[in-house]
Amino acid sequence: VIWGDQLLMIYAEELLQRMPGSTIIADVKASRALFDHVAALGGKPVMWKTGHSLIKSKMKETGSPLAGEMSGHVFFADDYYGYDDALYAAVRLIRAVGNLGQSVTAMRSGMKDMLNTPEMRFQVDESRKFAAIQEVKDRLASATGVEVNDTDGVRVNTADGWWLLRASNTQDVLVARAESDSQEGLDRLMGQIDEQLAASGLERGPQAGH
Secondary structure, eight states: OOOHHHHHHHHHHHHHHHSTTOEEEEETTSOHHHHHHHHHTTOEEEEEOSSHHHHHHHHHHHTOSEEEOTTSOEEEOSSSOSEEOHHHHHHHHHHHHHHHTSOHHHHHHTSOOOEEOOOEEEEOOHHHHHHHHHHHHHHHTTOSSOEEEOSSSEEEEETTEEEEEEEOSSSSEEEEEEEESSHHHHHHHHHHHHHHHHHTTOOOOSBOOO
């Protein structure tokens, strides 16, 4: 499987050769490896809220030619109309292979292997979902050794990597994800998620369907 943020790394590399310094947008669920990759190639990485309409409006606002979500939606505005189109994305992948002179397999193999959880979705009462995220934000405001990004929910960077808790805009679920470069680090990050949920009287329950 090549995940949405990994595909975006390939698209970004090809695009930044043609349009140096471009702004590339990805949602808060995307890997840190993507944001680092865009920056290393001279692009401007922007982390934004999950949701196709939110991403598209941010593209217009920033003049970004390329954006993507972890879910696999990729939005092209350089030679296209600024929205997500699976067939066009497939053609753009073929073009990237041609222009970069590497196979998709080779590009995927060259990416840094991060340990990350799948997107964990669990049911929370509609009246609690946004309130619980606010409680987590409030508690973390006084925490030391963590860097908090509250663009969409709470994405917390620590020495181990990062973890995310956000409320779904469309369902009565909370979404969690974590990423580290070691299993021990990932376990510690998951512990922090569980700790914050417990402090708000919640727990990672059975996975909610999409």
